[in-house]
Amino acid sequence: MKKRRKKNLPLNFTERSKAKVSLICSIVVLVLLCIVFRQMDQMFVKQEAEKEQKRQEEEAKAQAESREVYTANIAAVGDNLYGSSLYASGQSDTTSSWNFDHVYSQVSAEIQAADLALVSQEALFTSNHDEVSSSDTCAAPTEVGDALANAGFDVVEHASEHAFDYGSSLIDNTLNFWSTNHTNVTPLGIHSSQEEAGQLKVVEVNQIRIALLNYTFGVNSDSFSSGDSYRIDVFDKSKIDSMLQAARESSDCIIFCAHWGEDADTSPSEFEKQWAVYLMQQGVDVLLGSHPRTLQPYGTLSDGQGNEMLVYYSLGSFVSNEESLERLLGGMAKFTIEKTVDGEETTVSVTNQSLEPTVMHYNYDTGDYGVYMLADYTDDLASSHSVRYTVGDSFSVQGLQTEFDTILSENVTPSTVTTEITDSSADAEGSDSQTDNAENSGDGSTDESEDDSYEDSGSYDESYDESYDDSGYYDESYDESYDDSEYYE
Structure with missing residues (x-):
């Protein structure tokens, strides 16, 4: 009997529909599974990314917490040297006490706003009013020191050509005055003993240790001998090198106060420029x-080898009885010392440097005496200034501003000589004694002699707002250091 082979019969409609539905369902399930797995994968990746971000944030936070930044805002002015009429303005008809707070009342807010304020006080102090003098030999009443402290000055520079006008006695009087009456003030440049002369002055401001040094080109007195050399800090390379080494080892920042230069000269002398480059190379910051x-002028020196220094060649007169527009115009230097501690690494930088003009005002008829920021000075005050009897209408707010702009626009070329710097300048003796009673002298004469070794090929730009080009060796923009590495081999 033959077997009958069955033929493949086609699926009916229902069966075909069920097959299609089954296929579609399978595909949908696969798609859904893919979506689910993809989402799970993305979620996992996202979680890992979030964990990594959180870890990085925690590390950044921990690093930020360990990274500390400290700042100290510094202000400094030039010479504080009174004439006889200024002394008279602080005397009382009814009491024996003198007071000079009025001289600084217009600028005390600027001084007190700084974390550290410095001033150059040339005449040393005496408590005997009969010894007060402002002629060739200078002695100031202790009340001037009181006024400086009351105005907000923290550091007083005493190394100057007048520091030995009365021998050692006023040095001791001055140091005793500060230590007895104003212990918060740090005097510089004069010393009571050989031991004290070798001790570096370091002040701490907002956890920044600042070393302070103050040297003069020389003294006027012929009686100043080698036995007195420890009494006053006079430019001496070996001594300065020793103190700078100590400063580098024990401080975060070094400020060097230099009493130097040619009288009535708006250009730095070769002596100034040589020492400036040398001090920059030795690690001085300001x-x-x-x-x-x-x-x-002022600006930033750099040698392209990691050394950089902010230099103000001269801050001019702060308080005086001078009789010319140039000598009545001064400047208040302002800058910030920034210390950053990041783990075991500490860096220090000087930022926000500026120079704001000041003007010394006096009116002999009204007895008004005081120093102003030029920004606060008015034409009415200028018109009442007694210097107009000498210089005429040229003394004005605009005249002062123009002189300021002209001086600061000067092209200063750094010295290329640092290996043969001298310990004292050629005019160390008798170079600039201030005229006594300038208001009575009537001539307003000054010594205009210049250092023949100084060559100024720069131009003067009446518009100080525009930067000048000095072949890349000096930067008046104050933001970037110039590269003068070719000068230092």
Whole structure:
């Protein structure tokens, strides 16, 4: 009997529909599974990313917490040297006490706003009013020191050509005055003993240790001998090198106050420029100049080898009885010292540097005496200034501003000589004694002699707002250091 082979019969409609539905369902399930797995994968990746971000944030937070930044805002002015009429303005008809707070009342807010304020006080102090003098030899009443402290000054520079006018006695009187009456004030440049002369002055401001040094080009007195050399800090390379080494080892920042330069010269002398480059190479962070009685330019020196220094060649006269527009115009230097501690690494930088003009005002008829920020000075005050009897209408707010702009626009070329710097300048003796009673002298004469070794090829730009080009060796923009590495081999 033959077997009958069955033929493949086609699926009916229902069966075909069920097959299609089954296939579609399978595909849908696969798609859904893919979506689910993809979402799970994305969720996992996202979770890992969130964990990594959180870890990085925690690390950044921990690093930020360990990274500490400290700042100290510094202000500094030039010479504080009174004439006889200024002394008279602080005397009382009814009492024996004198007071000079009025001289600084218009600028005390600026001084007190700084974390550390410095001033150059040339005449040393005496408590005997009969010894007060402002002629070739200078002695100031202790009340001037009181006024400086009351105005907000923290550091007083005493190394100057007048520091030995009365021998050692006023040095001791001055140091005793500060230690007895104003212990918060740090005097610089004069010393009571050989031991004290070798001790570096370091002040701590907002957890920043600042080393302070103050040197003068020389003294006027012929009686100053080698036995007195420890009494006053006079430019001496070996001594300065020793103190700078100690400063580098024990401080975060070094401020060097230099009493130097040519009288009434708005350009830095070769002596200034040589020492400026040398001090920059030795690690000084800020250099503050005084003595010329006039302003000089400022900026940032750099040798391209990691050394950089902010230098104010001269801050001019702060308080005086001078009789010319140039000598009545001064400057208040302002800058910020920033210390950053990041783990075991500590860095220090000087930022926000500026120079704001000041003007010394006096009116002999009304007895008004005081120093102003030029920004606060008015034409009415200028028109009442007694210096107009000498210089005429040229003394005005605009005239002062123009002089300020002209001085600061000068092209200063750094010195290329640092290996043969001298310990004292050629005019160390008798270079600039302030005229006594300038208001009575009537001539307003000054010594305009210049250092023949100084060559100024720069131009003067009446518009100080525009930066000048000095072949890349000096930067008046104050934001970036120039590269003068070719000068230092």
